[in-house]
Amino acid sequence: MIGVLVVDDDVHVARINAAYVAKVPGFRVVATAHSTAEALAALAEHPVDLVLLDHYLPDENGLAAVRELRARGHQCDVIMVTAARDVATVQAAMRHGALQYVVKPFNFAGLRAKLEAYATLRTALEGGGEAEQAEVDRIFGTLAAGTVAPDLPKGHSPTTAELVR
Numbered sequence: 001m002i003g004v005l006v007v008d009d010d011v012h013v014a015r016i017n018a019a020y021v022a023k024v025p026g027f028r029v030v031a032t033a034h035s036t037a038e039a040l041a042a043l044a045e046h047p048v049d050l051v052l053l054d055h056y057l058p059d060e061n062g063l064a065a066v067r068e069l070r071a072r073g074h075q076c077d078v079i080m081v082t083a084a085r086d087v088a089t090v091q092a093a094m095r096h097g098a099l100q101y102v103v104k105p106f107n108f109a110g111l112r113a114k115l116e117a118y119a120t121l122r123t124a125l126e127g128g129g130e131a132e133q134a135e136v137d138r139i140f141g142t143l144a145a146g147t148v149a150p151d152l153p154k155g156h157s158p159t160t161a162e163l164v165r
Helices: 011-022 036-045 062-071 087-095 108-125 133-145 158-164
Strands: 002-007 027-033 050-053 077-082 100-103
Touching: 002 011, 002 036, 002 108, 011 027, 011 108, 027 036, 036 050, 036 062, 050 062, 062 077, 062 087, 077 108, 087 100, 100 108, 108 133
Parallel strands: 002 027, 002 050, 050 077, 077 100
Antiparallel strands: none
């Protein structure tokens, strides 16, 4: 099971995100936090593989939170889940090592795709060893697989397609 820490300043949004995570096989929510301080305390108490991290937190922004968790030696992966849409923040998240970036609002299918791509990446990295260029390309491409939008007929939205499924 992949242990997830959900960090969002809005208690209701954190609860929804945690419910989404719980619906994806292979994932479990270890804890939720509503500030950088709470997130760091949760990381000190629980083994966490993945942090779903909002950028807008009351004490520090998400990028500062990532810097702090790295400074404290936490090597968990990070997916930003935020309403921050400016390119500078997206670029900084990439530079700080965020594996994915999910812009709010989003639906369950969108988050599920990101989580499933993350699980596939973890599986690809198990076993260690060395990788030839083709394997490296496949590993890096795994995360991109979670970003491809399905081709839908004119007038259909991803939300409607998910409801029909």
